[in-house]
Amino acid sequence: MTAVMAIVEDENKDVLMLQLYYQEENERAAEEILEEGMLGFAEHNLAATAWKTKGNDHFKESKYHAAIEYYTKALDCSPTVEEAHTLRLNRSLTFLKTKQFDAALSDLEFGSTTPKPAEKALFRKAQALDNLHRYRECCEVLKVLRLEYPSNVAAKAQLTRAVNRLAEQENGKYRFKQLYMEATKLRPPHLDHSTYVGPVSVRASGSRGRGLFTTEAVRAGDLLLCEKAFAHAFVDTGKAGHNQDVTILINSETDSMTMGAQAELIRMIVQKLYRNPSLISVITDLHHGSYKPVDAFDVDGTALVDTFLVERIVSLNCFGCPLFSRESHLRAVDDDMSQKMNEEQFHSCGIWTMASYINHCCYSNARRAFIGDMMVVRATRDLAPDTEITFWYQMPVANGYGKRQKKFRQWDFECNCTICQDDRTMKENVLAKRRSLRADVLKYFQSRKGTGAAKIEIILATMADTYNRPAIEVPRLSIWEPQLALAKMYTQQKQPVKAIDSALRALASLGYVIDGGNLPRTTGTPMVVKQWGLMMDYLIDCWMLLSSAYRLVAPDLEAQAEEYARISYRICVGEDETFDETYGKLSDLNAGS
Template sequence: MNTHDVSDAPQFTQLLLKQKQNLRDAQSRKGQQLKGRKSREEIILQFRFRLMMKQGRADCKFNLGTYLLLRSITPPDRMTAIMAIVEDENRDVLMLQLYYQEEENERAAEEVLEEGTVLIVKEPYLKLMSDGDHGIRIDHLSDVIYFPMYDERVPKCWQLRLAECNVTASAWKAKGNDYFNESKYHAAIGYYTKALDCSPTVEEAHTLRLNRSLAFLKTKQFDAALSDLESASTNLKPTEKALFRKTQALYNLQRYRECCEVLKILRMEYPSNIAAKRELTRAVNRLAEQEKGGYLFKQLYLEATKLRPPHLDHSTYVGPVSLRASGSRGRGLFTTEAVKAGDLLLCEKAFVHAFVDTRKADNQDVALLINAETNSITMGSQAELIRMIVQKLYLNPSLAAVITDLHHGSYKPVGVSNVDGTPVVDTFLIERIISLNCFGCPLSSRESHLHVVEDEMSQRMKEEQFHSCGIWPMASYINHCCYSNARRAFIGDMMVVRATRDLAPDTEITFWYQIPVANGYDKRQKKFQHWGFKCDCTMCQDDQTTKKSVLAKRQGLRADALKYFQSGKRTDVAKIEIILATMADTYTQPAFEVPHLSIWDLQLALTQMYMQQKQPVKVIDSALRVLASLGYVIDGGNLPRASGTPMVVKQWGLMMDRLIERWVLLSGAYRLVAPDLEAQAEEYARISYRICIGEDEAFDETYGKLSDLNARP
């Protein structure tokens, strides 16, 4: 949704065709023996040269099966994968490529696959690379088991000095501490684990688990840290360190109520702990957001402006909605009580958010993700999103169901969640889930809105596509409808969902996956093939049943109107008015039942012309026609009118961003000819702003910056 899809872009079509051919070539070699293999020395020399030149890229793969015991014999290189040359016990060599590993700033390649690393690759498969060579590709993190050199399963020919085999738990702990002090936390975890296997005393085991828990926290393994801390506290009173580290694990797992309870105990037992006081305030704030939805949106904007990536320290609020079955649509969100237009339904923090800073000239994080099976190409950070989610689930298995329960189409996931004590994360399942549930997003919807209202007419109806993206699991359950009753907005990695109209209890929440435009039924439905459904909203039904001759006439009239708008002649206004009236006659159903998508943006442009000509009465009439064409039913707004008659929106229609501007213009026009309606129009502008942007705290600031809108007629 709103991701940058370039599947139909001519400049990328050849890439997709080449990728599909490479895949067919690789599949044709399945089960064959390798032919023309290079010598051991040649492969190593070529890799070392490539490591120096930092070149090389790979394309396709085919399955081998079984497992391999390997040892890396070169330093690693990092591109899209971490790579090194590996050998087996027979000294045969190939390149090994580990995908979806931590980023360099999280864990250096040398720590993942340093020279001399011994590992088992489960169910390996060969990859045919662009240079014609082969490599072993690993997509699933759980398909690799790393052996420390002291492990008895390491072949004797690869073993280093093993005088340490009978070292005491205390000595192993000291080694773990050394690695920890060098910030080599994964190695430290291995040594602490070895120490725990050496029959330590109760006190030693307590200290080891405390030490290992801190290393787990450093590596973002919050499940494991929590497990160690709970085990450490079984026989002994929890120490100050244990309590504090437990709060860190709980906080990062977003278990804020439990976190607050532990922090209260920590404050009571150790009142001089200043950090605990600060952390309790933070956890209480997150809990309040989680349970009441009390956000300070200006603070969120401030954080989103300063942080890169804009990952905000806030929690998810689920308002008056619940997850239920939705017939053939699978599952959906439904209201649990009556809500009004503009009410907050959901404010969700992204499970994972991959950010691309579009203000950077190089845009280094923008990549192409090619899916040869679905014939799709997306540009942005989707590939990075896959890596981030795979890592997060691998490090914290308790979170897996949040993602794996999401819609994944016809893909059949593996039936196990743990093998050899290691969590199984199906990377291919994650890729499919992302393709169906990923949201493209701006830095903030307010920033995006400012760009929309400043664009020329030719740019207004372009669908926004974003390189940044994320997964918001709860919002992913919201089904599509062109004539939607909710809107999503973004501030950093927070998504805000509000009702666009008054809703009764037990109403299904919907928002559009693709913005509805007047491009015909077939073109609109084509966009939904990716998700495997056809929209049957009133607008789609009306397009489907409207005769092609009528649609052609409507499109012709629209083209004529656009020509007159481009001419900019004052004398063409009357012609545009006639065209719009004629277009309205091509619709058989009233706009309050089926919005007239072909008309509203043209009527909006006409309103702008009236404003420039300083005709407030016509501005009011035209702005109300814009709203009416989108399904709004408004009483008391038309002129002439009896003084004191209130203006009331009896039915909210399709909510488009530019309607905020229309309400602002209405407010300015009413100020001149019907002052008692100015405040009412401004209030509806605020509600519309709240729906489209997610909040209204910045309404005055936003529209204060738009001088053209404040130059009232």
């Protein structure tokens, strides 16, 4: 992290140590900010043209911040209207180079000195609007540019791109395979795509502060949100030595330390807000706990960014993320049951501002997935209008109550979902019996000695008796995995009817209500998920197992089971364009289980 320290004198003639942090890496050398021997006054009596020349010279040397200062001095020297127009055009380009899109746009709002708008002004205005994700306005400016200057090839390409981003923003139509290709090539994987906000809105959520709610009825698998990160700090874990270059941020006031990508994320956000004050409220409106922000918004006309507030907001709102959730999903379903207790840890992280309003619930009704710096949020069940959307901050697993609650202390809340209520109110001797039975059944599977399925059935039935409430209210986290493992055992033993029964029991243990799937049945009766339960990655595997078993004994249900597998895949991975090519891998996993 770039840091600059200097001795300064304040207005009370007191000597202070001035420390500048959060500077942009590799953009501005420390000596360009504070040169040795620099005093707090500038040259005078230079004409606007002289300052402009200095600005141009520094621009050519890529010293953009210095160039901005000189263009500003030139504008302070009462230039002619034409000179002022040229200076603002020059300064706007320099602002674009330094990612100060608000300032560039401000310079370009000044009228042209000719009836016809300047070509450069229109193009730069479009660039500023594009970088602020104001795609509709960007398209309008580019249409004018194309009309006035039809030979501008770059404007034509820019308009095509802006139209595509606007379509994503308004319709939520993405080519997800294209996103994968881009994220595979780009480092960092910051994709050129826009945010889509579906049928959701931010509203008050009682004691939970604010939350995200549906504005209309949605179905399981529907896209609620596809959001580009406000800021994304990427750690390339596939690169040798990625653990050696670690950012460390020490807060001496609170005796706390932030390391790794999260520290880098703070710097990125501070810089982005400082350059573009119009974005400040997007971040500062997020949950920040008990921290009391400063009550000033600017100093001498320059935007004030409360870095301590940003640090607090990042600690409470950032998401750890993989490069692709599809890869994480395949790792999850390839792990054996004893390994799945440990949720995958991610080195990269980001801030997705709309998703930050989604509150936690272990028994969630939405799932998030990632492709590069894009987060995809889909409903995991059918939701009525005005339903609060929730996803888990910590994955609920069997015997994981203490670990979950410890994690939740970071956000200063205690989860009160039905899963946690059951863990909290159940007598310890019952919980101990449940843990013991689960350990026993896992040992049977891990021994791989062909233990009789009848014995496993008895243990699972005994485990079910340790629950007082139906699975539709409290998903049975201790049962669903061994129940699915039993279904796989029956598949290997070529007993499809028993495999179907066990797989459906696995789904029922997670709260699924399914009509028409049990055998025997009347041919032609459709299988319908009347209520979706808790969505887990392994359920795609469960539906594919059902599809294979139905092919043997109830072929009219094969395609229906596969369609439910596809919907589940869409929820867990974020898209279903890769379902068919992943299907082979899932089938291999089934066959090898």
